[in-house]
Amino acid sequence: MPTWFPSYTNCSSPSGYYGIPAWALALIGGVGVAALIALAVAGSWAPGVAAFLATVCLAGITFCSWWLNVRLICLGGDRSAIGAIYHLEPPNPTLDPFAFGDYDTDYSFNLLLWPFTPKHELPNSFVSNQWSSSATPALITDWPTLPSSIVPAIPFSEVESQVELILAQQSMASLGLGFTGQDVESGDEPAPQPAAGSSQHFLLHCEIEGPGMYDLRILLWVLFGVFIVAAALSLIPVIGSILSWILSILAFLAFLFGGAAITHEDASPPTTGGWGGSFNPYDGAGNPNGQVDIAYVFGRWVYDSLHTGWNELHPLHFMIKIGSTTQGNLANGNWGIPDIPDLLQNLNDKYNVINSPSTPAAQQQPQNQWNLHPLLDGCLGPEPYPQPPPPGQNIQ
Numbered sequence: 001m002p003t004w005f006p007s008y009t010n011c012s013s014p015s016g017y018y019g020i021p022a023w024a025l026a027l028i029g030g031v032g033v034a035a036l037i038a039l040a041v042a043g044s045w046a047p048g049v050a051a052f053l054a055t056v057c058l059a060g061i062t063f064c065s066w067w068l069n070v071r072l073i074c075l076g077g078d079r080s081a082i083g084a085i086y087h088l089e090p091p092n093p094t095l096d097p098f099a100f101g102d103y104d105t106d107y108s109f110n111l112l113l114w115p116f117t118p119k120h121e122l123p124n125s126f127v128s129n130q131w132s133s134s135a136t137p138a139l140i141t142d143w144p145t146l147p148s149s150i151v152p153a154i155p156f157s158e159v160e161s162q163v164e165l166i167l168a169q170q171s172m173a174s175l176g177l178g179f180t181g182q183d184v185e186s187g188d189e190p191a192p193q194p195a196a197g198s199s200q201h202f203l204l205h206c207e208i209e210g211p212g213m214y215d216l217r218i219l220l221w222v223l224f225g226v227f228i229v230a231a232a233l234s235l236i237p238v239i240g241s242i243l244s245w246i247l248s249i250l251a252f253l254a255f256l257f258g259g260a261a262i263t264h265e266d267a268s269p270p271t272t273g274g275w276g277g278s279f280n281p282y283d284g285a286g287n288p289n290g291q292v293d294i295a296y297v298f299g300r301w302v303y304d305s306l307h308t309g310w311n312e313l314h315p316l317h318f319m320i321k322i323g324s325t326t327q328g329n330l331a332n333g334n335w336g337i338p339d340i341p342d343l344l345q346n347l348n349d350k351y352n353v354i355n356s357p358s359t360p361a362a363q364q365q366p367q368n369q370w371n372l373h374p375l376l377d378g379c380l381g382p383e384p385y386p387q388p389p390p391p392g393q394n395i396q
Contacts, residue, residue: 003272007315008214009067011074011302014171019305021066028059046244047234053248054227057220064217072302072314075169079301079313080351081162081204082322082344083111084330085293086118086184086282091210091266097259105210106314107267110182111297112282113162114340116202117333118184121150122166127198130168130179139167150197152333158341165204165301166311178309184283205304206297209315210267219258226251274321288328294337296320296347320347 037048089108096102112118123146126139143156156163168179181200230247234240271277280293299313322343325336337343 003270004318005208005267005270005316006211007300007317008209008211009072009315010069011072011300012070013074014175017070017073017175017305021062025059025062028055028062044234044241046241046248047231050227050230050234050244050248053252054224054231057224057227060220061217061224064213064220067213067306068217071305072300072312073172073175073305075171075301075303075311077301078298078317079165080296080298080344080348081111081113081165081313082294082296082340083113083162083204084282084325084335085279085295086110086112086203088279088281088284090268091212093263093266095260095263097256097263099263102263103212103216103259105212105263105266107208107210107269109206109279109281110203111206111295112330113159113165113202113204114294114335114344115152115154115159115333117152117331118201118282119149119331120152120202121197122181122200122202123150123196124198125196127181127200131170131173133170133173136167147196161344163202165313166200166202168309169303169311172303177303177305180308181310205310205312205314206299206316206319207312207314208267208270211265212262215262215265216259219255219262223251223255226254270319273319275319280324282327282330285327288326288331290327291324292327292330293321294323294325294335296322296344298351318351322347 087110089110091102091105091107093102093105123139123142125142126135129135129138140156140160143151166181181198182203182205183199184201184203226247230244230251233247234244236243269275269277269279275293280291282292284290285292297313297316297319299316301311302314303309303311304314323337325334329336
């Protein structure tokens with residue numbers, strides 16, 4: 001079994017979702033500024049600065065908690081897909097601890113879902129009405145009549161489980177969030193759209209989570225406590241203010257160095273599952289003969305509210321490499337792997353068994369325990385075992 005990737009986030013239900021808590025951040029910041037001004041007027045700069053920095057930490061903690069627990073909206077548990085690695089979006093950290101976006105250390109990529117090609121797109125008739133409850137039934141009805149320039153000539157029933165992953169879900173229709181879907185990339189501009197097509201291609205966004213934002217929240221909690229202590233130390237006569245300044249400066253330096261280190265805690269392509277720590281994407285193949293990896297992925301199905309609108313597998317739990325093809329073959333719809341629907345079902349069945357709550361109990365049963373032969377592991381009983389026979393002599 002491939003390594004199970006770590007998860008640092010939770011997803012919220014559609015009914016429990018709310019946007020960035022700007023009012024809370026403003027309130028916390030306002031309290032900090034008021035404390036700084038009040039204490040400065042009283043001539044107590046040391047506790048004022050420490051109290052202000054404590055509120056800055058608290059505001060950061062509030063945002064991190066929203067990022068980790070509310071930002072992602074649950075769409076229906078864990079899901080799987082088979083597709084080709086299409087486009088890579090690795091983290092791009094700097095050494096700037098104030099570059100808040102650098103704390104997002106997830107490794108992202110787009111997966112071109114089987115059996116589609118980069119030219120295929122959801123029809124504009126669907127996209128323009130996709131939040132309507134009638135949109136998906138209409139798509140299913142229209143599917144056989146759609147031109148081959150935007151969808152393959154294959155029954156919708158054979159691709160329904162894959163296509164559903166990228167469609168706007170009715171559970172979120174009342175939230176008023178956008179939905180642009182994933183677009184193929186041609187420099188900074190979308191590729192030309194065929195007649196009846198849209199800018200929503202059959203690409204599924206996937207993210208392997210890094211610990212950046214999670215570790216930032218831990219750091220901010222520690223610094224929050226330090227700044228509170230620094231503010232309290234200023235109450236000590238004579239040396240209190242000096243101790244407060246020293247502790248506040250040390251805490252600030254800890255943020256500068258610790259924050260920079262956290263931004264480099266990047267997720268990366270897996271080494272297990274046939275990957276060896278790297279992906280071969282379609283848009284990086286370089287020429288029609290360039291290799292493109294084909295993957296089975298399994299992860300939590302969510303909508304990420306911080307983007308302009310698309311569904312994701314985030315986080316990925318695991319992924320395995322099931323083969324490869326060339327850029328040219330994939331562009332022509334030749335995936336080079338037979339019976340992909342059966343393979344997808346087979347892998348789903350296997351991983352459902354692996355992840356079943358009953359599996360750990362079954363593994364602990366005596367008949368499922370592994371033991372090494374005593375001659376191999378050196379575990380001797382009350383009677384010593386005889387020496388093995390000389391080389392070439394048959395063992396009776």
